Amino acid sequence: MRAVILLSTICLTGFATAAVAQRPAASSKPKPAAAAGAQAAASAKPTIAGAWAMESNVKTAAGKDTVVRSLVTATADANGWVTHLAGRAPIATRVVAMGGDSVVTEAGPFQSVTRPGQTVTTRETLHFKDNAVWGAIEARFSNGEVVKGTVKGTRKK
Numbered sequence: 071m072r073a074v075i076l077l078s079t080i081c082l083t084g085f086a087t088a089a090v091a092q093r094p095a096a097s098s099k100p101k102p103a104a105a106a107g108a109q110a111a112a113s114a115k116p117t118i119a120g121a122w123a124m125e126s127n128v129k130t131a132a133g134k135d136t137v138v139r140s141l142v143t144a145t146a147d148a149n150g151w152v153t154h155l156a157g158r159a160p161i162a163t164r165v166v167a168m169g170g171d172s173v174v175t176e177a178g179p180f181q182s183v184t185r186p187g188q189t190v191t192t193r194e195t196l197h198f199k200d201n202a203v204w205g206a207i208e209a210r211f212s213n214g215e216v217v218k219g220t221v222k223g224t225r226k227k
Contacts, residue, residue: 121226128219
């Protein structure tokens, strides 16, 4: 019995010593490759600032699909965004939320393009990548009607 206990103790001590020897040494400095990867991820934030030619696909009051074209001038932060519709005064556009490659904007109330005589407030959820933007639009009209659609666009060069 003593031989079995002695042999078990020797084996366990050997396994524990081997496990400790295989453990990597702790290092307080980050590896250069990890630091470079973190910097690359930080600089990968999309550049949203610029002029964007947009197409909003929505339904008219008669239920027909229509495209409303606009030009959105965006800044790098939440201040100074403007929507331009052909033949109209610029519309101040508020940035409701901004994070990563996504922005939520709100504009209005302004005179509706698709429903004459009504005002509309729009909310767009936009996703930016390279020179493309896409997302969803929700239009709330003065008569209480809510219409949802899609948005897509490209950066103007």
